[in-house]
Amino acid sequence: MSLDLSRFHQTFFEESFEGLDTMESALLRLDPASVDAETINTIFRAAHSIKGGGGTFGFTAVSAFTHLLETLLDQMRSGSRPVTGELVNLLLSSVDAVRELLNAARDGRPANLELIAGHQTALEQALANKPSSSAPAPAEVNPGTTSAPAATRGWRIRFAPQAGLFRSGNDPLRILRELASLGSLSAEAQLPEGLSLAEAQPEDSHASWNLELLSSASEAAVREAFAWVEDECELQIAPLPAAEARPALTLIQGGKTEAARDETPTPPRARSGQDRRSAGESTGSIRVPTDKIDVLINLVGELVITQAMLAQTGANLDPVVNERLLTALAQLDRNTRALQESVMGIRMLPMDFVFSRFPRLVHDLAGKLGKKVRLETFGADTELDKSVIEKIADPLTHLVRNALDHGIETGAERLAAGKPEEGVISLRASHRGGSIVIEIADDGRGLSRERILAKARSQGLEAPDSLSDAEVHQLIFAPGFSTAEVVTDVSGRGVGMDVVKKNILALNGQVDLASRPGQGTRVSIRLPLTLAILDGMSVAVGEEVFIVPLAAVVESLQAHPEDVKTIGHSARVVRVRNEMVPLMALHELVGLEPSAANDRNLCILIESEGRKLALGVDDLLGQQQVVVKNLESNYRRVPNMSGATILGDGRVALILDAGELVRRLQPAVAA
């Protein structure tokens, strides 16, 4: 069959001239100062169509010339070649050249070769002149094929498609048919051992094949049959040794194929790497707008709540009568958890995201301050929710700057103190339970208790000598506090530490600071891995349920009446292992009537910012993960509460803000 294509020439010329007009007007619109990507795309598409049609309909001069244009345009499109006025002029005159070529082809006359040659040279020069970063890809790389040696009678092929083969519209039978057209094919299909039809996914490709092709076809020709699926399968092609070919088509289930598998020759290893090369290049990752993920996370949150409601309802059902329902509920529980974890995982980013900015910062600052400092980072691959990572970047930067500026001494001071001249700042991230701990440590001079106390008093802060070291250290987080005698332009006027702390508390995190004079300072930040979910302890007060963040809970206890003391008018304390801890009755705080059972002196001991507080509650209900709902955006800010959640029975429970509760205490009481 031979097809006459000339009937399409008229259409080709018409659309090509239209395309040239489009190119021309778009080129004239193109402003080198502000390049519009879609305009370049339009020009590229027009050139591309003319080239493709020219090739198909046999106008090789047109397609060869347009190919040069297209290459230039592709470089402009990808941004590897800047758009200049000169380039636009060159393209415009090239459009004239293509028009001449098309006119000549339509009229069946030779083209004005002088004109064309001049333009062609100009285009080639432009292309040669500035090598683009992405050189035009060379023609298909032929994976070093060997033709069957004369002695070989054909090929032995192992073809194991991946499960998703059908979903790209491919069909192993099509490939087998194609191979069969090359010679005499015998095929042996294998199904995975232990695959039961009940379990098999009907949309997956399960079978694999050992094939023997008796044919003089080259390996390239054999490989061609697999061209569309080479990155979707395991493919081994080896020359067939001189042996009897097995006839017929056999389907062997499960273990019976051991022998056959052993016979399969070991293929040249280098091949499979080549076969899969393009797969790895293509889809390692996809870009998804974060708001889509936020919607997903919110939906999963709702699902978790619904699941909890179902679980609670299910708990009241007769386990015998409702066995199947309860089994399904248990499975739903597992699946929901797994789904939640995977979805949360999508938003996780490695700490390196933040850590990577510090080498440059430390290098520059150290130079500015005339100090020698080495930065060490550990656990850069520790993952953290994207929203948390973004909010922790600034506080960390501040802490690193502080360590460099205030912590690390000058080289001379260090040498005088018997330390190495080079100071070390280390950043360390690690997972601990459901939290991440980030430490910023320096081996500098450490904090001076005396200087902090003096400074605090000079600023009118209450700072008795009886304060513990931890409490003294907490003072540097007070607003406006700075111990640096000279305000430097590096870490500013000490307005930062209170902001650092505020930011971290806002993330439900904690900051701790440890320091030894002469040996250095270590700030540890403990943060929840995500802000969307919170591990909480649910407690009852009257008819209501409240959630205490588990991160803040030290222990729960039942106090003996004699351990509870009243100081002054109303302040109460409770003795916990010889330590007096302020006691606050939650029902008073939230203005609820306590339940009748409130005579057990049940307390939850919480700790935040280095201070402890005992909360009196009616009952302890248990630990659970809750989905945090923002109060401020859904209602309004509520004192002492950081958020709310929906319980399994559909009720709303408020989440206590441990930091705010502790801050209500007077320092004197805490002492």
Add this chain to the structure above:
Amino acid sequence: MSLRILAVDDSASMRQMVAFTLQSAGFEVTEAEDGQVALNLAQKEKFKLVLADVNMPNMDGLTLVKNLRTLPDYKFTPLLMLTTESTPEKKAEGKAAGATGWLVKPFNPEQLIATIRKVLG
């Protein structure tokens, strides 16, 4: 019953030629001038095979393939790219989108028919 194929190309000449080639081999062909038009047609009728260009205005061929693969009717349908772009990168992009295979322009009509016959069995 003849088999219906959807041919998608923004170039009218290319479309007509593909249609003519396939019709001469006994297939029925519906034409679409870009991915969006093709997608609308595909939602109304189940084609046995789609043959699409890559570079097109409104919706390019790869986006078309991606969208088609989300339709239950097109989960396993052969979706072939017919294009001048044959770099490994482009092919990998096509694969990722869900394309079945790659035919390179300019093509020989006889080869096109042979390939499509093989694909459709």
